[in-house]
Amino acid sequence: MKIRDVRTESPNSPTQGVLDAAESSEADIQDEIEFALIQMKAETLHKIEEALRRLEEGTFGYCFECGEEISERRLRALPFAVRCKDCEEARETAQQRERAIAQRRGAASLFIDMQG
Numbered sequence: 001m002k003i004r005d006v007r008t009e010s011p012n013s014p015t016q017g018v019l020d021a022a023e024s025s026e027a028d029i030q031d032e033i034e035f036a037l038i039q040m041k042a043e044t045l046h047k048i049e050e051a052l053r054r055l056e057e058g059t060f061g062y063c064f065e066c067g068e069e070i071s072e073r074r075l076r077a078l079p080f081a082v083r084c085k086d087c088e089e090a091r092e093t094a095q096q097r098e099r100a101i102a103q104r105r106g107a108a109s110l111f112i113d114m115q116g
């Protein structure tokens with residue numbers, strides 16, 4: 001009886017505080033998920049718009065880089081593909097190289113910044 005009284009009379013008990021913290025962090029996660037979803041939707045919308053534009057231009061299904069026809073199999077798997085398999089692979093390789101260079105540059109620019 002006495003314990004129950006304490007609980008009802010002090011809403012700001014430590015237990016309550018812990019619950020609030022848990023709830024707010026859950027809300028944060030929900031915000032993050034929502035933000036990620038909105039971002040994903042925006043990216044998908046952009047891809048759809050791009051595909052529609054390419055359909056209008058008559059360039060849909062053709063490689064953005066080399067102009068070769070993108071295989072039907074590839075388009076079925078990736079309806080928004082803008083490059084043929086070869087160009088996509090080449091781009092990925094180039095991106096990986098760029099990333100490696102950027103990392104090296106990042107380290108170098110940090111060094112330069114330190115020197116003022």
Ligand SMILES: [Zn+2]
Pocket residue numbers: 063064065066067068083084085086087088
């Ligand atoms: Zn290509």
